[in-house]
Amino acid sequence: MAPVAVDTTQQQPLSVNDIAPKKLQYLPNRAFVLRETKCFVYEERPVPDLPSNKHVIVAIKATGLCGSDIHYWQHGEIGQFKVSQPLVLGHESAGVVWQCGPAVKSLQPGDMVALEPGIPCRSCSYCKEGRYNLCPDVKFAATPPHDGTLTTYYTVPEDFCYKLPSSISLEEGALLEPLSVAVHCAKLAGISYGNSVLVLGAGPIGLLCCSVARAFGAAEVVAVDIVPSRLDFARQYAATKVYRMEGLLPEENASSILSGTRKSEGFDVVIDATGAQSCISTGIHALRRGGKFVQAGLGASEITFPVAQLCSKEGVYIGSFRYSAGDYDTAVKLIEQGSVVVKDMITHSYSFDEAEKAFQNVVQRQGIKTIIRGVGV
Template structure:
């Protein structure tokens, strides 16, 4: 019997490229312009400071934003105006360090936090660096991402992985940190009821983090029955399939079927869809907290009167901030949250475009692209 994808993840091997000396070849998967990829050799990144490290990228998770840049050439104000390397959910091996680096060593496996703030503005100094206006975020024009052989970061944004956490799990620390950030904004505590809209990777991880923090009821809402079925086996205590009804009617059905007569203590929307946001506001308990994690249409209409009359708190959530990566890794380390279960597809670097095509067709849940020179004979296709 062929091993499962989860079993095969533990058998990844790194194959050295002997055709060129160490640190001389940096193969990259480049978005040339909207809809067009090509492979190119880029210069190996130099360490910008004595506090930087050079990482060989071993695994990268494919995010919806990467696919959006490929299909549309922009996300909001961020436009692809020159060739761009995509990818930002990555983990790898430290291969070189600056002379002042003290927290990581050569040969250690690390999860990469892919946004580097200025570290001097009021937001950075106030502990909210994810709001830094000068943030240099991987795969956000004009900054290249991680789908290449090498990537460089300050040591502060490289997090050493415990030995039993696989490199694929390390790549998924990035989306897990988004869920952690959302949960911390919501202030989830033991015994609360949590309603999560969207059973994609972020929504599923929000469910998992909520359970890990002690939520007693975690209800996953989506339109696809297959995703809801997975959510129930993964982290949700119950599920609800959105019906062709008004937001108010769907909210009433959710509250009735889930026995939350007063509504949910916390609502997290991971869809950005107007219908889900409206439904979530109606299903929110008086005095509850609504966290907007997913992004869709920039301008939406939702029942603000409900927020006011319930004296609810509506919060926006943006990426992750201080402590989120550390907490995400600790949740994995303590096995309070699992991410291997989300990985349904894996591709060698030479087949990266197939990964993009698969995600665009909504195949599976999470796809991994291995770095150049990383091979696994057991994971060679999307089956």
């Protein structure tokens, strides 16, 4: 693999054998709480009750850190969502079923599961259409005012748990959440065999978009970033080519990117995983006529981009929001079949007692993906 810094305390991937026979042993319900901006504290809380007879309680064993977690910690808000009371962060998680409601049929205590962290209302028109990611009343973990998964126990409906096959570790299970984001982008773009794909941003989401694009049949996948170490990783991980963004005009960067590809007329699909105005503009200039542009990353709430270019190409600009029906199932299959390898992205792992150190590691842009292990692991 590429020369990415690896934390020397990292453990081997957690499997069910690593936590048996203590996997169902009671542990205090500790929570890692953002009390206010840049201030974390540990609290011991009561074990949560089952909200319904179709819920389960999961003992969280692995949580990946996301950019939104860091942003809430550093700034206390993202757009309309503000941290106005203590909040537990974390939403990329996997663990072991600890208790089941009486109506739960597909799971039992001891099962290893990944958690889908956004629970919709199930009754609005979006939910009924299968686009529950657009539900206006969704309760998403670690989005104010809803607590996240950096705690010993977390409750979730049975059907928002995904049982992990024995070949998938708990750390890999935690990365099903960002992988599902990438799957959703690829589905929105309609990536298919032989396509050329440009991915702007080689962070975790961008890298996973590269890998999913390859798994969906893309023949050429170009990754763009400004950090050389991430491009080195992308080249070894999933990209067929990489490009380091230069301090040029967007159309000049686009021209340079296209000069090294097989399709000089432009990419069939462009995915922006940065939210940066310069990257979005570059991507539109690099899009072929009739191509699809998927916006996966968010930066400033308002940006300026070359709309005349987009219109003259009759390009399709698509917003992407989290994931929806079938995306988690697809993500599980991609890992199980070896089509996408997420374990290579896990470069740092910290104990629950070192959770703040894990946050600091991400801020310092060390490695690719950071995992916080659960209480007692």
